[in-house]
Amino acid sequence: MSISSRFAVAIHILALLDINKEGRNTSEFIAGSVNTNPVVIRRVIGLLGKAGLVHTSPGVGGASLARLPREINLLEVYRAVQNDPPGELFAAHDKPNPKCLVGRNIQETLDTVFKRAESAMENELAKVTLDQIVFDLVRGDQ
Amino acid sequence: MSISSRFAVAIHILALLDINKEGRNTSEFIAGSVNTNPVVIRRVIGLLGKAGLVHTSPGVGGASLARLPREINLLEVYRAVQNDPPGELFAAHDKPNPKCLVGRNIQETLDTVFKRAESAMENELAKVTLDQIVFDLVRGDQ
DNA sequence: ATCACCTGTAACCATTGTAGTTACAATTGT
């Protein structure tokens, strides 16, 4: 299965918070841009908040970036909204037969390969910062 | 969510087919090594067969590699058992609001980044061949 | 020809993650 759209939504939210930094950015406003339910937005913002990427104003309403866009990279965002812990992008089959040469060693062999592939992906995400996303977004609009 | 354990199972099967190339390798035998149900094995072998990686002997029983282990890389295996089409590792949120600068352009921006990250992962898989897996497996057993 | 064995596949089930929705307590400015 593919990686949850929460990741895409999170990036959307963060980009919007930067571009519309004058505005109030309530969950309802953001939901209008993402085209989903405000609760979905609040859930994602909750995760981003726990990760220290955004601040919210309960009662008042609205959210804002907790850091400069260039100090937020996509790997941080990915980790913030990802349920699975790092190192588990690829699922292993459990309890292969220890009486079999393959069953006895496959886990460790796969673990090495899988971690390498996962890291390669994450490194690409780490290279991209929010300000690059915003730049690309604005540029693409012309 | 993580990538289906079908991938791990598929690699397990292929490694076993190579190491136990003298044996008959029925789905039941393989299931014993993987520790799952024979039908699950047959399903995965079916996918590997369609991808041209293995041959089976209906009636007779057993499966075997259709190519030399060094001519099978993990990206091929990955594609063989993966349900999602290439380029969709990361899910996009659908129908963002075209009236919003962000909503109007986020899809394309994300697509570029997501594809880059996905390719980085796949490139790592493509580097690893089945004979390397088998070598590592056997080496780890000592 | 019969028989035992195996594959391929359909059908069904339980479990899990996801995303949308309603509802509401708690918070805050007016």
Next chain:
DNA sequence: ACAATTGTAACTACAATGGTTACAGGTGAT
């Protein structure tokens, strides 16, 4: 007090997954 908003719980519908049973069809041995 009041209106607006966040944070969260609860519920729903849906899809993918992995396990299971069942069975039609192929194949070699006797």
